[in-house]
Amino acid sequence: AQSVSQHNHHVILSEAASLELGCNYSYGGTVNLFWYVQYPGQHLQLLLKYFSGDPLVKGIKGFEAEFIKSKFSFNLRKPSVQWSDTAEYFCAVSLSGNTGKLIFGQGTTLQVKP
Amino acid sequence: GAVVSQHPSRVICKSGTSVKIECRSLDFQATTMFWYRQFPKQSLMLMATSNEGSKATYEQGVEKDKFLINHASLTLSTLTVTSAHPEDSSFYICSASPRANYGYTFGSGTRLTVV
Numbered sequence: 001a002q003s004v005s006q007h008n009h010h011v012i013l014s015e016a017a018s019l020e021l022g023c024n025y026s027y028g029g030t031v032n033l034f035w036y037v038q039y040p041g042q043h044l045q046l047l048l049k050y051f052s053g054d055p056l057v058k059g060i061k062g063f064e065a066e067f068i069k070s071k072f073s074f075n076l077r078k079p080s081v082q083w084s085d086t087a088e089y090f091c092a093v094s095l096s097g098n099t100g101k102l103i104f105g106q107g108t109t110l111q112v113k114p
Numbered sequence: 115g116a117v118v119s120q121h122p123s124r125v126i127c128k129s130g131t132s133v134k135i136e137c138r139s140l141d142f143q144a145t146t147m148f149w150y151r152q153f154p155k156q157s158l159m160l161m162a163t164s165n166e167g168s169k170a171t172y173e174q175g176v177e178k179d180k181f182l183i184n185h186a187s188l189t190l191s192t193l194t195v196t197s198a199h200p201e202d203s204s205f206y207i208c209s210a211s212p213r214a215n216y217g218y219t220f221g222s223g224t225r226l227t228v229v
Contacts, residue, residue: 046219102209104159
């Protein structure tokens, strides 16, 4: 069965530190990839997505992610985090052609200390 | 654009009663909507795919008679939790996409507590 794995469950950083959250998926076919963020008390918001083309994807709020097909990875990065980035981050995968059925990773809680 | 509205945001019901949750696409039409369930400190699990004008498609292990889904129009899908039990207490979230390659917009979720 397809699965998505996020390696870091809880990350604590100081402001201005760099961030990288790992995401790996298990599926040999074509996939669409997403990162969602859930701020405390709020609903899921799309940070960025990859469907095709340039494997380096830039999203909102200074986030970016790189799709490395050979590694089945889609890691999320931000060069300098802010306290307001404190949130839960979810990586998700949908199988190409099977639109809408998102498989989510376990989520990573990011805590940024001011 | 691509706003999904979910109502109610919180509901408390007694064990044995039924609860209906609404999911609306406000500025687009959605022939397909998706219902997820999120347990505390866990990820989202897809429960079912709601198809406008036809039966919903349920994921393995999800009881279709307990979680009734109706997608009567292009902008509204409802999830009814029938004969609710405390173990049904959870956070239910719907999502939809306005078009291919757009991504999926999520509703704000419904916190269901069964007492």
